[in-house]
Amino acid sequence: MTDQDDALYGIKHLTPAECWDAIRSAEVGRLGVIIDGRPEIFPVNYTVDGETVVFRTGEGTKLDGALSGNPVVFEVDGLDPESKRAWSAVVKGEAGMPESTRDIVETLELPIFPWQGGIKSRYVRIVPDEVTGRRFRVQAGGAATPRR
């Protein structure tokens, strides 16, 4: 869509600072990774640490996918029922595990509480190349109907 369309339909692009505020306001995001040439999405509980996203996971495909060396994407969205505004934010970057002793110690102190039980001893940090987001008013009767 063009900027003109965005204005017409009440879509506001968020600044990176607004994106981080939005991301901090939620608890569940979705990690997107490529595994064997296919896209995969995993819901994760996360925390924001500075301008990075950190989550805990166990051994498995999610960890392998995140650390495959391929780029990852992380998406969060939400709806404010009062203002009827929906928002979404997308972080694109690289995922890695903390490596230095200091980073490991600091990471272990982060308040990350996965909803799902199980041993989740691995910490993964997404360092963004790009953070984008938008907010828009939810259309009462759906979006503009296409011409038929």
Added chain:
Amino acid sequence: MTDQDDALYGIKHLTPAECWDAIRSAEVGRLGVIIDGRPEIFPVNYTVDGETVVFRTGEGTKLDGALSGNPVVFEVDGLDPESKRAWSAVVKGEAGMPESTRDIVETLELPIFPWQGGIKSRYVRIVPDEVTGRRFRVQAGGAATPRR
């Protein structure tokens, strides 16, 4: 995780029918596609039609990514605050636009109401190869803490 772990942590794998019930209960899902070798996630409003997922979109990267011929993934999750149970469902498959006249007519009758305004004249249908999901009780204090 092993089946034993799943039982230990109260994780229930959903049958495909249970997945579709869960997917039908929500309004926003996330489409995962690969664009230029990178994973992308787009939140979308959708409807379930038979055992397919249909959403509307405009021209743009989301449409191009969905129709690139690469596999796509579609994820929905939710939390029932009363039972404190969270669930997620993942549909993997191929995305395509309706082609036959009958399919086009039937698709145009589907109740899909995108929250975001703008011209969304393209209908995309995801035909699954695989549908998986799980439900689990949300851990009050977070998941098992790793040994340090």
